[in-house]
Amino acid sequence: MRLLQLKPHLDNKSLLQKMRNQDDVRLFQYWQIIYSVQSSPGKKAEEYGSLLGMSAAKIYRITTLYNKHGEAFDKQLNWGGRREQRSLLSYEQEVSLMKGLEKQAREGKVITMNDIKGIVEKKIGHAVSDDYLWDLFKRHNWKKKAPRPQHPKKDETKQQEFKKNSPGYWKPLSIQ
Numbered sequence: 001m002r003l004l005q006l007k008p009h010l011d012n013k014s015l016l017q018k019m020r021n022q023d024d025v026r027l028f029q030y031w032q033i034i035y036s037v038q039s040s041p042g043k044k045a046e047e048y049g050s051l052l053g054m055s056a057a058k059i060y061r062i063t064t065l066y067n068k069h070g071e072a073f074d075k076q077l078n079w080g081g082r083r084e085q086r087s088l089l090s091y092e093q094e095v096s097l098m099k100g101l102e103k104q105a106r107e108g109k110v111i112t113m114n115d116i117k118g119i120v121e122k123k124i125g126h127a128v129s130d131d132y133l134w135d136l137f138k139r140h141n142w143k144k145k146a147p148r149p150q151h152p153k154k155d156e157t158k159q160q161e162f163k164k165n166s167p168g169y170w171k172p173l174s175i176q
Contacts, residue, residue, distance in 0.1 A: 002044070006067060009066065012039055015031065019032055019034075029052070030062050030077070033052060033063065034062065036048055045060050045063075089124065091139075097123060098140045116133060117133055120132075
């Protein structure tokens with residue numbers, strides 16, 4: 001394992017100030033890594049990791065980004081979240097698609113999941129899973145809204161008769 005070294009982008013006082021001014025816990029930890037490596041150089045990533053409670057891989061990644069980008073390294077962090085290169089549609093394309101669907105819904109056209117799936121598949125050019133559609137709905141704050149289901153053979157007069165003839169209290173069965 002190699003010993004970590006940092007390029008002198010900032011002095012210790014500036015690093016300490018940067019670390020203390022962070023509102024986000026993750027960014028605080030990342031600046032803490034940089035401060036620790038610069039204030040006590042000549043250790044391996046595993047030693048810093050055990051000292052700070054982080055993995056050696058994270059220590060390597062943060063120090064590499066700092067050496068490459070300087071104090072703007074925290075703008076280069078892109079862990080987690082939605083990756084544009086892996087998505088079927090960009091966020092802007094999704095927004096325009098959902099606005100078109102919302103317009104159809106407001107005009108009174110009933111939009112079912114299968115209708116939306118057909119529109120999305122036509123736009124993308126291949127089949128998509130139901131999970132993709134539910135994720136799409138969630139990203140754009142769409143919720144499933146449907147009327148309460150009713151039986152197709154319901155009879156209102158029989159329901160009213162049942163309500164009138166039902167006892168007004170609950171009576172347990174007698175145990176013998």
